[in-house]
Amino acid sequence: MNVMNRKEEFIETYKTHIQRDGAQEFLDYLCSAKSDFFTAPASTRFHGNYPGGLVEHSLNVFSCLKDYLSRNRVKDVYGMEYSDESIAIVSLLHDVCKINVYKESVRNKKVNxxxxxxxxxxxxxxxPYGHGEKSVYMITPFMKLSREEAFAIRYHMGFSNDDPAKNVGYTFEHFPLAFALSTADMEATYFCDEQR
Structure with a gap:
């Protein structure tokens, strides 16, 4: 799917699910010349390492999180029930910290x-305000996050970040949406996103 289709899909998904005060203003920022959200890669060398990789990754995380949270065991045994708005906010916006941080360059490589x-x-x-914490920092001037949403975005990297394990474990235990988002992020990264 091309970048424009992913942008349209993101905007439609965002507007369908996120109605909170300030949501339109944040979307306006994402769509503005101040943001490269829709053309940025998701990483330098790994998943989504191409133009539009960031928006594609965000949509993949949304799909993975919706799927994970729809499981009977997750709902009935773990008691994870979240609004479509919370699901959309944490999944679509977890990596806004990557806006305007990737610069195109060239390097020498031996080919044949x-x-x-x-x-x-x-x-x-x-x-450089960290990863998940920077995303929370960027969102909150526009719209209020619940405590669980903020912790989910902040700790979406799970144990793969430099955070002390006790902080991650505490967060996953007390804010299960953080565990679910981390799981969806890893699923999207390793199984859904392309690497070019």
């Missing part, structure tokens, strides 16, 4: 014995 210049992305964060 010849050195050629190939494009690649460099990571250059002019607001």
């Amino acid at each position: 014995g010849e050195w050629v210049q190939v494009p690649f992305y460099e990571f250059e964060d002019k607001m």
